Amino acid sequence: MNNVIHVKFPKQSQRKVPRQRVFYLGEYYAGPPLCQSLEKLWLKRKPNNRWVFQQKHYGRVYEWEEYDGDDLLDVLESIPMAEEVTIDDLLEMGWYHRGEIIRLDTKPFPEKM
Numbered sequence: 001m002n003n004v005i006h007v008k009f010p011k012q013s014q015r016k017v018p019r020q021r022v023f024y025l026g027e028y029y030a031g032p033p034l035c036q037s038l039e040k041l042w043l044k045r046k047p048n049n050r051w052v053f054q055q056k057h058y059g060r061v062y063e064w065e066e067y068d069g070d071d072l073l074d075v076l077e078s079i080p081m082a083e084e085v086t087i088d089d090l091l092e093m094g095w096y097h098r099g100e101i102i103r104l105d106t107k108p109f110p111e112k113m
Contacts, residue, residue, distance in 0.1 A: 021045050022054065023093045027082040038082060045094050069095055 023045070027038040042054040049069035055062045067075055072095060076085055 025081070025085055029080040029082065041079070041081075043093065049096060049098070051095070070098055073097075 021044060023043045025041045025043050028041050029036040030039040031037050039055060042056070044052045044054050044063070046052060046066065050066055051069060051072050052066050053064040053075075055064070072090070073087075
């Protein structure tokens with residue numbers, strides 16, 4: 001007997017993405033230990049759920065590596081932010097997590113004893 005689970009995935013057209021593309025995340029600690037300074041950090045949204053960290057220094061914008069939306073949470077945890085960035089803040093910026101798709105038909109079933 002098979003169990004069927006009905007899942008409704010949100011369509012991309014139903015999500016409201018803000019018009020703004022660059023968002024201020026806050027300050028993070030930069031520099032060597034015990035001599036750290038606070039630097040400001042921005043997050044830029046690109047098409048197809050891609051994100052780039054930006055730093056502004058003397059009127060110039062420097063971009064870091066580009067990350068996928070699924071990897072963004074792991075990267076944010078590794079940055080020593082002064083204030084925590086929550087998932088609700090990211091959702092307001094237009095971030096979404098695609099999640100993991102598990103195919104039940106490819107996994108072997110345990111044998112009954």
